[in-house]
Amino acid sequence: MIIRPIAPEEVGAVGELVVAAYVAGEHLSEGDAYAATLREVGPRMNYTLVATIDGEIVGTICLCPPDGQSPAVLAGPDEYEFRFLAIAPGAWGNGIGGALVAQSETQATAFGAQRMVISAIDLNERAINFYENLGYTRLPERDWSPTRAGNDTPDTSIRILAMYKELDLLSTL
Numbered sequence: 001m002i003i004r005p006i007a008p009e010e011v012g013a014v015g016e017l018v019v020a021a022y023v024a025g026e027h028l029s030e031g032d033a034y035a036a037t038l039r040e041v042g043p044r045m046n047y048t049l050v051a052t053i054d055g056e057i058v059g060t061i062c063l064c065p066p067d068g069q070s071p072a073v074l075a076g077p078d079e080y081e082f083r084f085l086a087i088a089p090g091a092w093g094n095g096i097g098g099a100l101v102a103q104s105e106t107q108a109t110a111f112g113a114q115r116m117v118i119s120a121i122d123l124n125e126r127a128i129n130f131y132e133n134l135g136y137t138r139l140p141e142r143d144w145s146p147t148r149a150g151n152d153t154p155d156t157s158i159r160i161l162a163m164y165k166e167l168d169l170l171s172t173l
Contacts, residue, residue, distance in 0.1 A: 001051055001052070001053050001058075001096065001099060002051070002052050002053075003049055003050070003051050003052075003099060003100060003103045004049065004050060004052070005048070005049060005050075006041070006045055006048040006049065006050050006060070008045070010050060010057060011041045011042055011045060012041075013057055014041050014048065014050060014057060014060050015038060015039035015040065015041045016039065017057060017059075017060060017086055017088055018038045018039070018041070018060060018084055018086040019035050019038050019039055020086075020088065020089060021086035021087055021088065021089060022035075022038060022086065023035075024089035025124065025126065025127075027121055027123060027124050034146075038084065043071070044062050044064075044070070044071050044084070046070075047062050047063055047064055047065075047070050047071070048060060048061070048062050048063075048084070049061050049062075049063060049100065049103065049104070051087075051096050051099060051100055053091070057088070058087065058088045058091040058094075058096055059085075059086065059087040059088065059091065059096040059097065059099075059100050060084065060085070060086050060100070061082050061083075061084065061085045061086075061100040061101070061103075061104055062082060062083045062084040062085075063080060063081075063082050063104045063107055063108065064080060064081045064082065064083055065080055065108075065111065065113075066079060066080070066081075071083055071084075073119060073144070074117040074118070074119060074142055074144075074162055075117055076117075078112070078113060078114040078115060079113055079114070079115045079116070079117050079164075080104070080107075080108035080111065080113040080115075080116055080117075081116065081117045081118060081119075082101065082104045082116065082118055083118070083119065085097060085100060085101070085127075097130060098134065101134055104116070105165070105167055108167060109167045109168070113167055114166065114167055115164050115165065115166055115167060116136075116164065116165045116167055117139065117142070117162060117163070117164045118131060118136060118162070118163050118164070119144070119160045119161065119162055119163075120160070120161050120163065121158065121159070121160055121161070122159040122160070122161050128161065128163075131163050132163075134165070135165050136163040136164060136165045137163060137164060137165070138161065138162070138163055139162040139163055139164045140161075140162070141162075142162035143159060143160060143161050143162050144160050144162070145157075145158050145159055145160060146158055146160065
């Protein structure tokens with residue numbers, strides 16, 4: 001497996017992979033408005049990594065610094081955040097997600113981050129268990145709900161859980 005930055009010509013394929021993974025995980029319907037956000041990788045391209053096996057993209061993650069330009073939602077000072085973690089449904093269970101998270105943690109630590117923060121929809125028990133197994137802990141004071149399309153009112157029918165992990169700065173020395 002190779003983990004590397006996304007290439008411009010891969011934006012469309014990565015967007016489709018993310019939507020396919022979210023639909024297969026039963027957290028999104030193909031016609032949901034959020035599918036358009038997931039497909040629109042271009043604005044987050046500079047923050048996106050892909051995992052490939054034999055030249056085929058099998059996973060992706062978006063590593064977000066708190067720079068005001070990345071799609072970070074939770075990251076504050078000394079924190080990085082990853083979002084849009086998705087594995088091709090046919091490749092689930094092969095360690096790709098763990099490898100992408102580990103690479104993101106390593107890069108964040110190299111940039112001086114002391115903590116990684118993440119979000120997961122409360123209905124996604126599989127992801128929450130996955131993150132807990134990687135050492136992530138709930139951060140309930142930062143739970144949030146996205147705003148409804150077309151206005152600034154939070155859609156409280158959707159609850160996004162915040163989690164964090166302290167990064168080991170000594171492991172990179």
